[in-house]
Amino acid sequence: MITPVPAIGNAATLPLSALILRPQIRTRNGFDEPSLRELAASIRENGILQPIVVAPTEDVDRYHLIAGERRLLAAELAGLSEIPATIRTGTQAELAIMQAVENLQRVDLSALDIAEGLRALRPAYKTGAALARAVGKSTAWVSKHLSLTRLTNTAKAIAENGMQDVETILIVDQLARLAPTDQAMRAVKVCMKAAEAGNLTRALARACLDQAKKATTPTPAPEDDNDDGTDGNDQNDAAAVADTDLRTITLRMAPDWAQKFEELGGLDWLLAQIAAA
Numbered sequence: 001m002i003t004p005v006p007a008i009g010n011a012a013t014l015p016l017s018a019l020i021l022r023p024q025i026r027t028r029n030g031f032d033e034p035s036l037r038e039l040a041a042s043i044r045e046n047g048i049l050q051p052i053v054v055a056p057t058e059d060v061d062r063y064h065l066i067a068g069e070r071r072l073l074a075a076e077l078a079g080l081s082e083i084p085a086t087i088r089t090g091t092q093a094e095l096a097i098m099q100a101v102e103n104l105q106r107v108d109l110s111a112l113d114i115a116e117g118l119r120a121l122r123p124a125y126k127t128g129a130a131l132a133r134a135v136g137k138s139t140a141w142v143s144k145h146l147s148l149t150r151l152t153n154t155a156k157a158i159a160e161n162g163m164q165d166v167e168t169i170l171i172v173d174q175l176a177r178l179a180p181t182d183q184a185m186r187a188v189k190v191c192m193k194a195a196e197a198g199n200l201t202r203a204l205a206r207a208c209l210d211q212a213k214k215a216t217t218p219t220p221a222p223e224d225d226n227d228d229g230t231d232g233n234d235q236n237d238a239a240a241v242a243d244t245d246l247r248t249i250t251l252r253m254a255p256d257w258a259q260k261f262e263e264l265g266g267l268d269w270l271l272a273q274i275a276a277a
Helices: 033-046 069-077 092-103 111-124 128-135 139-150 153-160 166-176 182-196 202-215 234-247 255-264 266-276
Strands: 010-015 019-021 052-056 063-067 082-087
Touching: 033 069, 052 092, 063 069, 063 092, 069 082, 092 111, 092 128, 111 128, 111 139, 111 153, 128 139, 139 166, 153 166, 153 182, 166 182, 166 202, 182 202
Parallel strands: 019 063, 052 082
Antiparallel strands: 010 082, 052 063
16 A cells, blocks of 8 residues: 655756855855766756755745755766756754755765754754764764864864764874873874874874873882882883873774774884874
8 A cells, every 4th residue: 555645846957057055065166067068968968857845935936945055066067958847845943954954965075064063053953863863874973973063173173184984083083182291292193194194094193092091190100119109210210100191102003993003013013103293
């Protein structure tokens, strides 16, 4: 038995000149031009398979674009003068939410793009759980992405450099918020260099964070005959402390990350990076 569903809008074919673009959640680098041209070529060959979504304006001959900006731009490149559309109605707030939710389903958004989109949507929902249901994601996913709107400059730079793993970005953010000890600053440099080379992983970021935290945590002095807690040889004591700072590292990583870490050179590689920073 077929169960009827509520109408989702009225179908229409509209002239491109009748469409008005509303502010969209876009990627920071805009649309990928080669893929846009590929879509235009497909449209010339097969037409537009999925209508855009629009909403009426006070002008009966004009419509706001709600969803489908990429299809619209490709249609213009393909030389079309008209485009199939679904006309939706609602309050301005409802249409804005509809547009933002649709934008967040795109696969070409960066972690920061998603974070900004969620921040724009957040006031429209009473709770984070309600927002999560609206975008079809878990509450934890929404919470972590919203955290990206409050990043330190260091973590934001890594995210803008192309890092997509939210956990890695947040680990670097924790690292950047530590007291600015020499060890912490060296660890930040290691992460920055790895990010620039495209080698920054969650395991490496975590290892740097753990090492920097240990450098900021006082350790009990060894028991010996000297009141100052050393063996009386300042040079040997300094070397021992340096060795402890660089070599007492706890690595927690999944097997696939462990394999990647080993391919990079393992602990020796990490220590060399820290020493050179």
